Amino acid sequence: MADNIHLSLKGIRKSFKSGEVLKGIDLDIAQGEFITLLGASGCGKTTTIRIIAGLDMPDEGRVILDGADITDLPPEKRNVNTIFQNYALFPHMNVADNISYGLKIRKVSKAERRAKAEEMLRLVRLEGRGDRKVSELSGGQKQRVAIARALINEPKVLLLDEPLGALDLKLRRQMQLELKRMQKQLGITFIYITHDQEEAINMSDRIAVMHKGLFEQIGTPDEIYYRPKTSYVANFVGNANIIRENGKTYAVRSENVVILEKEAAVHFEGAGPGITESAQEAESVPETAVPAQKLTIKDGSEYDAKVLEKSFAGGQLRIEFELKDGQHVVASRSGLNSVLTAGQMTRIGWRAEHAVEVIDDGI
Amino acid sequence: MMGSDGRNRNTAGGSLSAGSGSGRAKKNKRKRSSVWILMMPLYAFTIVFVLFPLLYMGFLSFMSRAEVWGFVNEFTLGNYKRILEPLYLNTFKDSLKLAFISTIVNIFIGYPYGYFMARLDEKWKRIMMLLLMIPFWTSGLIRLNGWIIVFRSNGILDKLLMGLHLTDAPLKLLYTYPMVVFGMIYALMPFMILAVYSSAEKMDWTLVEASRDLGAGAAETFFRVTLPLTMPGLLSGVILTFIPSMGLFFVADLLGGNKIVLIGNIIQQQLTKGRNLPFAAALSVVLMVLTSLLIALYRRIAGTRQLEGLI
Numbered sequence: 001m002a003d004n005i006h007l008s009l010k011g012i013r014k015s016f017k018s019g020e021v022l023k024g025i026d027l028d029i030a031q032g033e034f035i036t037l038l039g040a041s042g043c044g045k046t047t048t049i050r051i052i053a054g055l056d057m058p059d060e061g062r063v064i065l066d067g068a069d070i071t072d073l074p075p076e077k078r079n080v081n082t083i084f085q086n087y088a089l090f091p092h093m094n095v096a097d098n099i100s101y102g103l104k105i106r107k108v109s110k111a112e113r114r115a116k117a118e119e120m121l122r123l124v125r126l127e128g129r130g131d132r133k134v135s136e137l138s139g140g141q142k143q144r145v146a147i148a149r150a151l152i153n154e155p156k157v158l159l160l161d162e163p164l165g166a167l168d169l170k171l172r173r174q175m176q177l178e179l180k181r182m183q184k185q186l187g188i189t190f191i192y193i194t195h196d197q198e199e200a201i202n203m204s205d206r207i208a209v210m211h212k213g214l215f216e217q218i219g220t221p222d223e224i225y226y227r228p229k230t231s232y233v234a235n236f237v238g239n240a241n242i243i244r245e246n247g248k249t250y251a252v253r254s255e256n257v258v259i260l261e262k263e264a265a266v267h268f269e270g271a272g273p274g275i276t277e278s279a280q281e282a283e284s285v286p287e288t289a290v291p292a293q294k295l296t297i298k299d300g301s302e303y304d305a306k307v308l309e310k311s312f313a314g315g316q317l318r319i320e321f322e323l324k325d326g327q328h329v330v331a332s333r334s335g336l337n338s339v340l341t342a343g344q345m346t347r348i349g350w351r352a353e354h355a356v357e358v359i360d361d362g363i
Numbered sequence: 364m365m366g367s368d369g370r371n372r373n374t375a376g377g378s379l380s381a382g383s384g385s386g387r388a389k390k391n392k393r394k395r396s397s398v399w400i401l402m403m404p405l406y407a408f409t410i411v412f413v414l415f416p417l418l419y420m421g422f423l424s425f426m427s428r429a430e431v432w433g434f435v436n437e438f439t440l441g442n443y444k445r446i447l448e449p450l451y452l453n454t455f456k457d458s459l460k461l462a463f464i465s466t467i468v469n470i471f472i473g474y475p476y477g478y479f480m481a482r483l484d485e486k487w488k489r490i491m492m493l494l495l496m497i498p499f500w501t502s503g504l505i506r507l508n509g510w511i512i513v514f515r516s517n518g519i520l521d522k523l524l525m526g527l528h529l530t531d532a533p534l535k536l537l538y539t540y541p542m543v544v545f546g547m548i549y550a551l552m553p554f555m556i557l558a559v560y561s562s563a564e565k566m567d568w569t570l571v572e573a574s575r576d577l578g579a580g581a582a583e584t585f586f587r588v589t590l591p592l593t594m595p596g597l598l599s600g601v602i603l604t605f606i607p608s609m610g611l612f613f614v615a616d617l618l619g620g621n622k623i624v625l626i627g628n629i630i631q632q633q634l635t636k637g638r639n640l641p642f643a644a645a646l647s648v649v650l651m652v653l654t655s656l657l658i659a660l661y662r663r664i665a666g667t668r669q670l671e672g673l674i
């Protein structure tokens with residue numbers, strides 16, 4: 001990593017009238033890497049890539065591309081292109097003219113422009129749509145034109161600001177795969193913005209989790225998901241429960257929360273070998289016939305808990321509990337319903353290896 | 364008060380009965396006829412005050428002149444023939460030239476003004492708009508008279524310049540051609556500014572950023588993106604300044620003395636001193652045809668886009 005740094009941000013700070021938006025961010029990106037800036041709305045993602053593109057000037061810090069300081073270069077002098085959040089296609093040009101705009105600026109001959117534009121249209125699967133008006137395109141098509149318009153310039157770095165935000169879920173999935181395919185095929189460095197953690201995990205080589213103008217953690221999707229460093233990262237990326245106990249803070253993802261009493265088959269796999277024999281029997285027991293068995297966890301923690309609420313979301317049943325000290329814990333499992341009812345008392349717990357100690361940043 | 368009350372009740376009643384009626388078609392029909400009724404006064408107004416006078420003017424232009432006032436019911440092409448006399452042809456030419464010059468200046472000052480005004484933040488936009496509107500609170504005639512006080516021989520400007528020893532004799536600016544051009548520009552500039560402003564305001568600024576991002580410099584971005592996208596505004600600004608500057612006779616009157624004669628002045632003179640109604644009508648018809656041709660040309664260029672600021 002260290003020896004093929006392609007783009008790096010060094011101590012970037014930026015303030016607007018509303019306050020300090022970037023509070024000194026550092027980031028090293030390798031050639032051909034797909035890196036995602038992930039964070040809640042307003043955390044400074046767009047500002048970061050606008051500074052890389054040269055559309056905003058940092059108050060402090062440097063932007064280095066291939067060893068050259070490009071901080072003071074205007075946007076047209078940087079070999080960096082952007083896919084804007086609203087696509088920003090030129091309404092007075094047709095699709096082909098939009099795509100070949102960068103070539104026209106560089107005075108490439110008409111024949112070559114046309115050939116390249118055709119090639120790009122094929123790449124983004126819009127063959128034969130070159131003479132369409134921009135206003136005649138669907139959201140997904142506009143998005144692909146914007147990608148083609150940027151890629152035709154063969155940028156060193158492509159910046160993508162929530163390019164799939166406006167698309168419906170199905171098209172989004174499809175475009176995620178296509179973007180990833182194009183990125184691999186072309187070997188261009190992608191800096192990708194999203195606030196959808198699933199998208200970030202699916203697509204990225206590395207994820208930089210951003211929070212209030214700082215990177216909380218930069219790492220592979222695995223690292224971010226399984227070994228979050230801070231409570232914010234654990235909560236934002238893994239939807240983990242944040243448990244505070246004996247002056248320490250732990251993150252426990254909801255699928256690792258095991259219900260030990262009154263609800264037999266819950267989280268059998270998640271519980272794994274740490275659960276006593278009786279769980280094996282419990283597996284075959286139909287949900288309606290609730291055995292009065294009790295599970296115990298060998299190496300982990302157990303708590304008395306009150307059932308607060310059950311809800312079904314995102315293909316999962318979520319059960320929220322309240323511990324004796326008032327902390328709330330969410331357990332999730334596949335399935336539509338549970339025999340537990342609100343107000344009931346039960347016991348829950350998790351294995352020690354599933355409780356990741358994190359730095360507490362108050363979330 | 365009574366009237367508006369009554370109308371409100373009527374429409375409310377109308378929609379009620381339509382709602383309880385059977386079926387969509389009936390509702391639509393009812394709606395369309397009520398729209399038509401509402402439009403009636405507008406049509407009537409247009410017919411009485413626009414269409415009829417126009418037709419009447421056309422008719423007049425083919426009539427003969429009466430001794431004292433009015434016209435004699437005798438068909439003639441003489442009025443139009445007379446326009447072909449060098450005196451009048453030259454006046455048309457001069458008027459077009461003046462309109463052309465003042466429009467060009469208006470473009471070069473008004474476009475940047477309107478464009479940058481659209482880029483200001485909301486507060487400053489409001490302030491600039493107000494500054495632009497304040498002059499309209501006073502009649503144009505009074506404002507032009509104000510300029511006379513400034514520009515006349517030994518007027519405010521001369522006194523100032525001579526007081527500062529920048530000049531040692533009056534400049535004699537008043538009653539010159541540049542003064543009339545100045546007056547036209549002064550009178551019509553706000554229309555150019557507002558027309559450009561209205562289309563620059565609507566333009567998506569990220570398009571400019573996108574162009575820069577794709578490698579175009581600031582100047583190239585202006586010509587490839589900003590100018591094409593604000594062209595409708597610029598063109599309606601041209602229409603709004605070019606056409607009136609051929610007809611604003613009082614500007615030439617007040618600031619040009621009787622040395623500079625525009626087509627508007629001739630029409631006015633023929634109506635008043637000359638008492639030649641049919642000839643004034645013929646001149647007006649020609650002027651109107653000229654301006655209509657310009658608008659047609661504009662529509663050609665602007666395509667199907669709306670005449671921004673005009674409508």
Ligand SMILES: Nc1ncnc2c1ncn2[C@@H]1O[C@H](COP(=O)(O)OP(=O)(O)OP(=O)(O)O)[C@@H](O)[C@H]1O
Pocket residue numbers: 016017018021039040041042043044045046047048195
């Ligand atoms: N030009 C500007 N002037 C003033 N404040 C700004 C400007 N641009 C951004 N901000 C502020 O900076 C903060 C970060 O904005 P930014 O657009 O970088 O957020 P983001 O992470 O991209 O959010 P989102 O996910 O909603 O797009 C916001 O609070 C925003 O209001």
Ligand SMILES: [Mg+2]
Pocket residue numbers: 045046047085161
């Ligand atoms: Mg953003």
